[in-house]
Amino acid sequence: MTTVHAPVVEARGLAGGYAGRAVWSGADFTVDHGEFVAVLGPNGAGKSTLLKMLLGLLPPLAGELSVLGSSPRRGSPHIGYLPQARNLDAAVAFRGVDLVGLGLDGHRWGFRVPTRPRRDLLDSVTEALDAVGASGYAGRKVGEMSGGERQRIMLAQALVSKPRLLLLDEPFANLDVRHQSVMAAVVAEIAVEQSLSVVLVAHDINPLRRVVDRVCYLAGGGVAIGTPDEVVTGPVLSRLYGGPVEVLTDSRGRRFVVGLEEETAHPHGATRARILEGAVG
């Protein structure tokens, strides 16, 4: 590194959860300038909770958290956010460009007045759409787009305010495996181009394997952080889950996390393997 940047995110002894009840605790980690971090873990492990804390929508239950040099505050234009996908009725009269434009000035009162700043605004929208490769269909209704197309529009919306930190909540949900990898590549490419730090919540490490720098694995109330090779391993995950877990690697390097349920859990069954991460090839 030629220049020294302060960490974009810094957490010390951080605990997260709702209504005073911790879902996970004891998290110490940093996200460095330009770093791509994947947050993994089973359902209900508190992955989205972590994102909401970074956005300033939830306070930390314990510990310290700093985002871009200060405690997280709602409404920072330096943070781009792509939430979990919601369905929009196909008929809704709302175009991709309208959605991206809201990312820039949707928080302002009144309507957009056609003046000079509007021209600059349209430039930013076009730029963001080009960056994600969605210019070709941004004039269509959002409700008529495929899941992958809509995710790119949402990504453009998150990028349009030129953020320094990008937070993505399950951007691969509802995408088939090919589109998952494409989306991961698009995010990684943009992150490098715009020297963005990325925190991406996902279920499955495989589409991200080639693009992430580090993994933050949440399970069983604990947190493990490190490179995928350090974290997505049998011993580390067994300790997190508090039970025997194996990580299988296939011929193409994809990893599958498999939990071994002991006879004690199912008195009438034999030992069974259960795939903890939904990973299909």
Added chain:
Amino acid sequence: MNFAARHLLASAGPVSSFSWNLLADLRQMLGYAFMRNAFEAGAVVAVVAGVVGYFVVLRRTAFAAHALSHIGFAGAAGAVAVGVIPLWGLLAFCLTSGAVIGGLGQRLRERDTVIGIVLAFALGLGALFISLYNGNSNEAISILFGEILGVSSGDLLLTLVIGLITLAMVATLYRPLLFTSVDEDVAEARRVPVRMVSVLFMMTVALAVAISVQVVGVLLIFGLMVTPAAVAERVSRSPGQAMLVGVVVALGSTWLGLAISWYFAYPVSFFIITISFVAYVVVRVASWAKERAVRAPAVA
């Protein structure tokens, strides 16, 4: 309210026979003050309903709008019972309940149940108020089905003022309202006051409902607030376009309905609702046919 007009229409059968000289007919029609008031009030209400309707449809709050009008019924009936003009009762009840519904938040299923419960209670209250007024059923029917031909000059002015306030509120809320409608999570993260926007929007709907009730009545509010917007949604791509088309459909139904009622002595609201309904059916059939035409080559 002025019942002379309705009685005039109801007693005389066809008020005017169709002459093929539409211009002369129109001149004759507009020679009556009650018809001029009706056209003008109808125009104000159609513009407001077309614009507000876009957001009602976008936010999937049609049921809430429907409930507001029923709650308004209790207010209007209460106003009649205490000898005030119904519009004041409508405004008071709609605005209060609009604020409450808007504040309830986005947990939709719970909201549907709560709204339904309040709606039923409001209708019951309305029935009580009507009977307290010694049961003038004319008044009840005009609240339920609209009385656009009974709009006085004073009503017209009040309608215009409320209509302008409604449009000003939409203009002020415009971007945050769109943002919270299509993308609430991001809007919240970007510091948009989601709850406040929701409350202010439902109060805007309340104002729009209150003035629309004069035209189509409590029971047929859907025909002006929802149907034109639903037509517009299908044929438009952008919000601005959808609002414009919604206004055109609402205005077309209202004015055409009024004009037809000049020749046939049936309720104006029936004609207005029927025209907007036909527009909706036409658009649905057209888009279905278009889809089929697109798919057909692939099948063959």
